[in-house]
Structure formats: structure tokens, C-alpha cells
Amino acid sequence: MPAFSLEPAQTAWCAELRTLAADRLRPLAEKGEPGRVNRPLVAELGRLGLSARLFTSGAVDLCLMRESLxxxxxEAETALALQGLGAHPVHAHGTPAQRERWLPGVADGSVVAAFALSEPGAGSDAAALSLAAERDGPGGSGWRLTGEKCWISNAPEADFYTVFARTTPGAGSRGVTAFLVPADRPGLTGSALDMLSPHPIGALRFDAVPVTADDVLGEADRGFRVAMGTLNLFRPSVGAFxxxxxxxxxxxxxAHTAERDAFGGKLRDLQVVAHQVAEMALRTEAARLMVHAAATAYDSGAPDVPKRVAMAKLLATETAQYVVDTAVQLHGARALRRGHLLEHLYREVRAPRIYEGASEVQRGIIARELYKEHTEHTEHTERAEHAEHNDLEAR
Incomplete structure (x- = not known):
């Protein structure tokens, strides 16, 4: 399927999701408390079967779900995404026992998951993690986690955390291990953070929290792959959001510019307004196409996935900031009143340019992958020319 084309069944599913979000999810979201996990909303996502699809769908379906919600x-979109982000490492790298213990609850909406990567001193530089995992005694088979995590969505109310800790000091990204840490582990505490975005975000403190080999996700010292693999899946879907x-x-x-009277006509009759609306539509569609292309590349196992998903997240999040800001400007002061759709979107749209890799990080990834491709192409060309030269000499 071309990246720019949706099948009729997909289009109908997106329309159904929009209706479900408006009729069944939004009323629950409106009853929630900003900055707190809305468990009735999470449970409804489970009842509707959307949470279970996190483990059966590819990147394209994930993007369609997130954009439609x-x-x-x-709020419903973010609640679903956070469940997926926290639980995907368990789904992809967990043992049978880990998956059996936690994933059914995530799927039915009774268990809340969280992805604990960022730290006060290691946000964009994820390889600089300092949460220490020290061996639990000489020759011990377990570890004790000591340190802090910060800016963790669903913290401190999640039921379990996918936690990334340093098991080998001084090894950079090669010394990080992913652990599944239940929220009731002794020594694990947390606090909520009062943020601009209304979804729950908190800080976690680890005071010699015990973990064992049974809590490792994947392999010891290979946790950075778990983190990056998860982000490669979820970055294009952040773009879809x-x-x-x-x-x-x-x-x-x-709707507003078609109905609003101004300067003897409708706002849409002003060329400057019409051109701004056209630019909003152009950028939105371009971002959508790049998101779909990146998701299709991920599902097909394309070799340039890191570059594509970085491009998709970067373009889509920067585009959304522009479009929402322009919409506020064209609506005027009414858009700044509490409760207005655009006031809500204006607060929501800022954070995606930072989390799961800030825009500057995405640009760094794109440049790195471009130079890597350039080097590989150059080396391939040189080898081919050298082989051709040797062949001519042999003749």
C-alpha cells in the first residue's frame, strides 16, 4: 500500500474512532483531574479494545489511532499512547512470565504503565543516564537502583515502570539495562509535577530499590536498544498525535473564518486570511504524508527507519505548533478563554516538540543518518570502481 493512500476500511475505522472519542471518551476525559491518571478513561480504552490493539497493530495502525483520537x-489519545509506551518494552522484550503478569491488565485497562527514561541531568542525552544499578552484594544476582527519574508520564501513579538504569559505569549507551519495576517495590517513591500540559507527569526517586534478573527486559547492558526500539515505533505516532x-x-x-463578519464581509474573504488557512492545510497534509511514510517504512523493516521517524516527528510537531498558533491568531481573544478548543490545544501542542526526543535531537539523528548513508554510498562506489579496475587489468 502506498504511504499516501488509505484503504476504505482504514478511512471508515478512523471515522469510527473520532465518533467514539467524541461520544464515549471525551465525557470521561472532562471528568478527570488535570495532572492525574484518569483510570475510568484508561478502563474505557480497554473496554473498547483499543489498548489491546497496541500489541497487535503495526506503526501505521498506531498512527491512525493516535491521529483520530x-x-x-x-486526553484519550495521550492515555492510550502512554500505555503503549510503557508496556511496549514488555511486549517486545519481556519474558513469558512478565508478559503474562502485566500485559493483560494493560490491554483491559486495569493496569497503568509508564516509560521511565529521562532524568534531571539526562533528558535529550539519553545515553548519559546516571540512575545507578549496583550489584546487590558480592557476587549477587540482583541489583539495587539508586537515583532519580524526572518528567515521567503517568508517574507517580502507574502500576509498573519500564526503568532504564546504568549497570556498567562509564560505558555510555552500552552500559544501560531495562528493568520492569512494579510500583510497590520498597524504596520507590514519587511526586507529581505541575506542568503546562494537562496529562500526568511526575518524578521518581529510587532508594536502593531491589531488582533481580527476573526483572530485566531483554539483556543486561543492552537496555539502550530497548529504549531506542520503542522510540522508533512511537516517534512517528507522536507525529500522528x-x-x-x-x-x-x-x-x-x-468554520470560524467562514462565519465571522469582519470589514464588510466574512474573514475568509480577506486574502491574507485565506492564504494563511491554505498554508495551514498545506503543512498539515505534508506532515500527515511524512508520518504515514515513516510508519510504512517501520512496518516494512526499511533500513532507514531512524531517519524517517525522526523526520516525521520533527515535521509534524513543528507543523502542529504553527497551525495551532495561527488558528489562535485568526480566532482572536476568544481562543484564549479557558475551555475553548484552541486554548486546550495551545497547551497540549507544545510538549511533543520536547518529549521522546526534542526537535534538536531529531535534527541530529537526521544529519547523522544522512552522513552515514553518504559514507556507505561512497565506500560502495569506491569498491565497485576498484573491482572494475582490477578486472580490466586481469584482462
């Missing part, structure tokens, strides 16, 4: 209810918000802002702007 974001259009009508950003952004596209959903941009589309909602665009549609609100179309």
Missing part, C-alpha cells in the same frame, strides 16, 4: 479527545491536533485546529479555523 487526538482530533476529538487529546500532532497531525490530529493540527487538523482539529484547521477545521475550527475554517
Amino acid at each position: 487526538a482530533y476529538a479527545c487529546t 500532532a497531525v490530529g491536533m493540527a487538523q482539529a485546529a484547521l477545521d475550527a479555523t475554517l
Whole structure:
């Protein structure tokens, strides 16, 4: 299937998701407390079968879900995404016992998951993690986790955390291990952070928290692969979240400028307004296409996935910021009132440019992959020319 084309069944599913989000999820979201995990909303996502799809769908379906939910209810979209982010490492790298213990609860909405990577001193530089995993005694088979995590979505209310800790000091990304840490482990405490974005975010403190080999996700000292593999899947879907918000802002702007009287006509009759709306639509569609292309590349196992998903997240999140900001400008002061759709989107749209790799990090990834491709192409060309030269000499 081309990246720019959706099948009729997919289009119908997206429309169904928008309706579900508006009719069944938004009322639950409106009853939630900002900055707290909305467990009734998480449970409803489970009842609707959306949480279970996190473990059976590819990147394309994940992006379609996130864009469709974001259009009508950003809280539902974020709740679903956070479940996937926290639980995907268990699904992809967990032991049978780990998967059996935790994934059914995530799927039915009774268990809340969280992805604990960032630290106060290691946000964008994920390889600089300092949460220490020290061996539990001489020759011990377990570890004790000591340190802090910060900016962790669903903390401190999650039921379990996918935690990344340093098991080998001084080894950079090669000395990090991923652990599945239940929230009731002794020594694990947390606190909520009051953030601009309304979804739950907190800090975690580890005071010699015990973990064993049974808690490792994947292999010891190979946890950075677990983290990056998870982010490669979820980064294009962050872009899909952004596209959903941009589309909602665009549609609100179309309705407003078509109805609003100004300067002897409708706002849409002003060329400057019409051109701004056209630019909003152009950028939104371009971002959507790049998101779909990146998701298709991920599902097909393309070799350039890191570059594509970085491009998709970067373009889509920066685009959404532009579109929402322009929508606020065209609506005027009414868009700044508490409770207005655009006031809500204006607060929501800022964070995706930072989390799961800030825009600057994405640019770094893109440049690194481009130079890597250039070097590989150059070396391949030189080898081919050398072989041809030797062949001619042999003749």
C-alpha cells in the first residue's frame, strides 16, 4: 500500500474512532483531574479494545489511532499512547512470565504503565543516564537502583515502570539495562509535577530499590536498544498525535473564518486570511504524508527507519505548533478563554516538540543518518570502481 493512500476500511475505522472519542471518551476525559491518571478513561480504552490493539497493530495502525483520537479527545489519545509506551518494552522484550503478569491488565485497562527514561541531568542525552544499578552484594544476582527519574508520564501513579538504569559505569549507551519495576517495590517513591500540559507527569526517586534478573527486559547492558526500539515505533505516532491536533485546529479555523463578519464581509474573504488557512492545510497534509511514510517504512523493516521517524516527528510537531498558533491568531481573544478548543490545544501542542526526543535531537539523528548513508554510498562506489579496475587489468 502506498504511504499516501488509505484503504476504505482504514478511512471508515478512523471515522469510527473520532465518533467514539467524541461520544464515549471525551465525557470521561472532562471528568478527570488535570495532572492525574484518569483510570475510568484508561478502563474505557480497554473496554473498547483499543489498548489491546497496541500489541497487535503495526506503526501505521498506531498512527491512525493516535491521529483520530487526538482530533476529538487529546486526553484519550495521550492515555492510550502512554500505555503503549510503557508496556511496549514488555511486549517486545519481556519474558513469558512478565508478559503474562502485566500485559493483560494493560490491554483491559486495569493496569497503568509508564516509560521511565529521562532524568534531571539526562533528558535529550539519553545515553548519559546516571540512575545507578549496583550489584546487590558480592557476587549477587540482583541489583539495587539508586537515583532519580524526572518528567515521567503517568508517574507517580502507574502500576509498573519500564526503568532504564546504568549497570556498567562509564560505558555510555552500552552500559544501560531495562528493568520492569512494579510500583510497590520498597524504596520507590514519587511526586507529581505541575506542568503546562494537562496529562500526568511526575518524578521518581529510587532508594536502593531491589531488582533481580527476573526483572530485566531483554539483556543486561543492552537496555539502550530497548529504549531506542520503542522510540522508533512511537516517534512517528507522536507525529500522528500532532497531525490530529493540527487538523482539529484547521477545521475550527475554517468554520470560524467562514462565519465571522469582519470589514464588510466574512474573514475568509480577506486574502491574507485565506492564504494563511491554505498554508495551514498545506503543512498539515505534508506532515500527515511524512508520518504515514515513516510508519510504512517501520512496518516494512526499511533500513532507514531512524531517519524517517525522526523526520516525521520533527515535521509534524513543528507543523502542529504553527497551525495551532495561527488558528489562535485568526480566532482572536476568544481562543484564549479557558475551555475553548484552541486554548486546550495551545497547551497540549507544545510538549511533543520536547518529549521522546526534542526537535534538536531529531535534527541530529537526521544529519547523522544522512552522513552515514553518504559514507556507505561512497565506500560502495569506491569498491565497485576498484573491482572494475582490477578486472580490466586481469584482462
